[in-house]
Amino acid sequence: MKTIAKTGNEAMAYAMKQINPDVVAAYPITPATEIVQIFSNYVADGEVDTEFVAVESEHSALSACVGASIAGGRVMTSTSSQGLALMHEILYIAAGNRLPIVIALVNRSLSAPINIHCDHSDTMGSREAGWMQLYCANSQEAYDSLIIALKVAEQTAVPAIVSTDAFIISHAMERLEVLEDEEVQRFIGEYKPRFSALDLENPKTFGPLDLQDYFFEHKRAQIDDFSKVLGTYNKVAQEYAELSGRYYPALEEYKTDDADVAIFTAGSTADTAKEVVDGLREQGRKVGLVRMRMWRPLPVEEIKAALGKFKAVAVMDRSDTMADFGGPVFLETRGILYDAKKKPLLTDYVYGLGGRNIDISDILRVYDEIEQVAKQGKIDKLITYLGVRGEE
């Protein structure tokens, strides 16, 4: 185990190097550009033996990844925001063809207005595409998650997106522990594709037209396999913990045992919130944090069990649904809790769109308010757009 200093992007690129995929096809976009830039240096210096395909768009990047994966290769790419949006059509095709492609993604808001900073609108907009989604809180986790995700993807034939928060994680230098190359290779193992379009003995037609008589069954089978991802993830995360000493549950709980209230959030905000929890705990306030790490498939039972303990929960959404009913995490969490025996009062804070800073004082305010909700036993304001000028 080596300790090094790396940004989120460097950490993702380093994990890609140690994975040494057969094909990486990619297109630059701020703030994910560095990942493929660094990776193409590994290619140029012969540190990996990957075919690096510098395509002319993200649409072609994922299209080429689909081709490479159907051809039996271990395949990765990287993108962000508009790039993921341009891949949108092909996200479904990759998942429907059961191709374990992994995207190292940097979460950035979607245009318009154009903005290069963090929110989760890009991945949230792709959440029904059939890709596993992991949201990381820091560079260490981004590095570890990319390796874990690749293995889960290949075991389940479900593609994966591992994401970090634009600039907050992608460009911030952190202390990082990394495995040896051989350890990573041993952990992920040799990739044995279930099929290959280069198998000349058994020619097949991939991606055929599937009409009313079969499509539904095929989709149902895909959905069924998708729901098995959580189980595989739990096993692989355990194995990774044994190897690295770092364990990442699908849903993380922080100081929740005796907590009355909690924040439910994802990404880098969770790390900031932990600081706040520590401070409030010193004051004797019973607050905790639940962090959504795996968002697809949804760890439904875990969320139900975790949030069911509290009197009140503030969901923090870094994107909106435009449903006039809060962000996606809020909507889905409410759905999950609907038939829970014990359920908290639930409010939503939409925050940080377009990279708007979220700091300790913002999170303190959310804890203050959610404690108030718990005390009153009722919600005054269901959805708050946190810190928007002219709003409050």
Add this chain to the structure above:
Amino acid sequence: MASLKELSKRTEGLVGGHRACAGCAASTAIRQILLAAGDKPTVTGICTGCMEVVTTIFPYTAWNVNLVHNAFENSAATVSGMEAAYRALKRKGKIDAEIQFIAFGGDGGTYDIGLQSLSGAIERRHKMLYVCYDNEAYMNTGYQRSSATPYCAHTTTSPAGTKIPGKPQKRKDLTEIIIAHDPAYAAQATPGYYMDLIRKVEKALAADGPSFINVLSPCVPGWGYPLNQTMNISKLAVETLFWPIYEWQDGKYKINMKPREPKPLVDFLKLQARFRHLLKPGNEHLLEELQAEVNRRWEVLLRKEQATNG
């Protein structure tokens, strides 16, 4: 070049039982192309469109070779990825066969929505043959105009009306756009001249880099002609100079068929419902314009051949 006799002994890459229309030139062209490719292992990709739809209805397939369909605009990008994986796996010793790659697309998937991905794939110099089967419109969605649709042709989105006589714009010259990419080989062909097509496929696959063949593929329901006329119309397109068959390699043009006495364009047009309105009184000037355009392009091509072989 493989003789007809040799070709007849090869395993068919595209077999019967698919649901293409009677008289479909595209399915004939693909069959011929796969026969021409058939002495070496071949892996293919295809865009969404008629040929994908009629040949791959689950659980059936008409393909005897591996075929990958991804989406409408990306068979070039998809096959690039396959070729990249092939090179990686070969380097790692996981594959030893010599595999050749062919990507197919209709004119819509090639001239229009997929032009970018094709351009990118050629620029990156993936070793693959891209074949556009050009039936001059979006046929799969019911005959809408594409940028390959000729001037004045009636389609469902460029209808011949009382004010506008069919498609108001000329067709895009994709073959020349591809040649500007400096590929390893480029050509125009049609299944009407099938030995020419076969020879071009062999040359394209032997070329060291990306290659492209644009295959004019008459379409019975779209163009509106009797279904036994497909090969005749394919030939007429060449004999009237509407679709010159030529090739380009190492900077040199070669026209493969120069009719001693080119037939008037109207011989090609009059068999097809999509040009029927042009034959009505009052539209003579349009016929003249069309003929003049065909002549102009032919002259340009002749000059290119002369200039590059002089």
